[in-house]
Amino acid sequence: MNVVNLTGNSLTIEDLINVAANGYRVCLTEEAKERVTKAREIVDNIVDNSKIVYGITTGFGKFSDVTISGEQCKTLQRNLIMSHSCGTGRSFPKEITRAIMLLRANNLSKGYSGIRLSTLETLIDMINKGVHPAIPEKGSLGASGDLAPLSHMVLPMIGEGEAEFEGVMMSGREAMEKAGISLVELVAKEGLALINGTQVMTAVGAISLYKSMNLLKLSDIAAAMTLEALRGIRTAFDPRVHQVRPHKGQIDTAQNMLNLVEGSTFVTNQGEIRTQDAYTLRCVPQVHGASKDAVNYVKEKIEIEMNSVTDNPIVFENGDVISGGNFHGQPVALSFDFLGIAVAEIANISERRLERLINYQLNDLPPFLVKNGGLNSGFMITQYAAASLVSENKVLAHPASVDSIPSSANQEDHVSMGTIAARKSFDIVNNATRVVATELMAACQAIDFRDGLMLGKGTSEAYRIIRSKVSFIKEDTVMYKELDKCEELLLNGELLKAVEGKVKIEI
Incomplete structure (x- = not known):
């Protein structure tokens, strides 16, 4: 059985993808259980002794000065979840929902939130048994954490809201019953512990990051194939050129290009x-x-965030409970805006290479890469579609993190909009993937118009994989179906896996 063990300190992007998309189970380590239990004892002591501590025996936000009695704590926590469930829009897909749940469980496993071990284990049971709460995409300001969407995550735990189980959307209570998971009656601090954090923006951004890392490798493959199709010049990738301007991403990309076209007689x-x-x-x-350097910066920040405490207040081992601002999403909001810009540029240059492939005024190939042009339009409109995605990305790449709007009667007077930044980066990556797939398909078409030449060590493998699914376009056909096939080779990892089996591609 494939398992990811939660320590609170060692979760990776690969772990997240394995749980979110590949069905890995989740387990708490014994050390994590001990930390969670000790933190809970501190919270129980505060309640038992009627101490005034934010989020435990007080209201929330602007109501932080309202004292809550021990008898009212359960009502307070349930009310918190129900009142904060104000999300709107489509629900996140299952993979993102699982990533959100995993990241929240990892945060809680660090033992600084004061949740009961049994409540945390309920959340982990939901991951392992496939109860996936319906979490709307919109409604988070990205400070005080992702309050609204995370509240929707909690609703099924208390018998409310909706959840997907075994492919069917149903009430949260029914999903929990069918999975054999007992409902939770939240006690002091637990509602806040479950929702005050950056896990929604981090989950969406982490999946965007993982997809963009693969896309950057695929974009090098596409560029190498286009270089061959246009009989481009390999000399520009001479290592000496790049050593004198030693940005790591630049050096790696130049070497990738040389590796991919090694042995090619197409290049000049x-x-x-x-x-x-x-x-x-x-x-x-x-x-x-440059985009690779940006993505590697984002990866560093996201892996820090994935293993950080983003709760408020934070329960320390010596009994101190400190109200701070770790829920504020600014560190990752800026990162996700940067990620969106970096990937938008990949689509931008890819679409311009596509134009060079299909525009007979810029090459020595048949117009729009088709025989009997006029009767056939060939790849003409593929560029239109790619251009529309590139232009959409330019709009989406406007940074969300430069915006802020006060909330909670101006108590929470600066927010990150990090969840919006993460969602935009996700859309940009999806758009860019389609553009690169279009370039790859057009490059294969152009290559087929040249005889007597040999492709490179890596590009020949890419060509083989694409041609196993997408044939040469002899005459006009329903084009989106062919583009879908090519894009699927990028999305399912088949193309990248095959090429990396032949040559090394760095990012």
């Missing part, structure tokens, strides 16, 4: 056919490399 040397290529070919290392 400087001065053999032309002296220089257009920027979209010659500057692949500089453009793709």
Whole structure:
């Protein structure tokens, strides 16, 4: 059985993907259980002794000065979840929902939130048994955590809301009953412990990050194939050029290009056919490399956030309970905006290479890569569709983190909008994937118009995989179906796995 053990300190992007998409189970380590239990004892002591501590024996936000008696604590926690469940829009897909639940469980396992071990184990049972709460995409400001969406995550735990179980959406209570999981009666601090954190924005952003890391490798493959199709110049990727401007992403990309076209007779040397290529070919290392450096920066920040305490207040081992601001999403909000911009640029340059492939005024290939042009339109409108996605990305790439709006009667007067930034990055990555898939399909089409030449070590494998699903377009066909097939090879990992079995691709 494949299991991810939660320590609170060691969760990786790969762990998250395995739980979110690959069905891995989740377990708490014994050390984590001990930490959770000790923190709960501190909270129980506060309640038993009627101490005034924010979030435990007080109201929330602007109501932080309202004292709550021990008898009212259960009502307070239930009211918190129900009143904060104000999300709207479509529900997140199952993979993101599972990632949200995993990240919240990992946060709680660190032992700084004061939740009961039994309540945390209920959340983990939901992951393992496939009870997936309906969590609306919209409604979070990204400070005080992801309050609204995380409240929707909790609703089924208390017998409210909706959840998906075994492929069917039903009431939260019914889903819990069918899965054989007992409902929870929340006690002091537990409602707040479950919802005050950055796990929604981090989950969405982490999945976007994982997809973008793969896409950056695929974009190098696409660029290499286009380089070959256009008989481009390999000399621009000479390591000496990049060592004198030693950005890591740039150096890695140039080497990737050389690895992919190794042995190719399609590519040329400087001065053999032309002296220089257009920027979209010659500057692949500089453009793709900058995006790689950005993505690696984001990865560092996200893996910190995945293993951080983002609760408020925080319960420390010595009994101190401190109200701070770790729920504020600014560190990752900026990162997700950066991620969106970086990936939007990958789509931008890919669409321009697509234009160079299909525009006969820019190459020596048949117009729009089709025989009997006029009767057939060939790849003409594939560029239109790609251009529309690129333009949409330009709108989406506007940073969300520069915005803020006060909430809770101006008590919470600066917020991150990090969840919006994460959602935008997710959409940008999806759009960019379609653009790169379109470039790959067009590059294969262009390659087929050239005879007597040999593809490179990596590009020949990419060509083989694509041609196993997508045939040469002899005459006009229903194009989206062919594009869908090519895109699926990117999404399911088949293309990248095959190419990386032949050559090394760095990011």
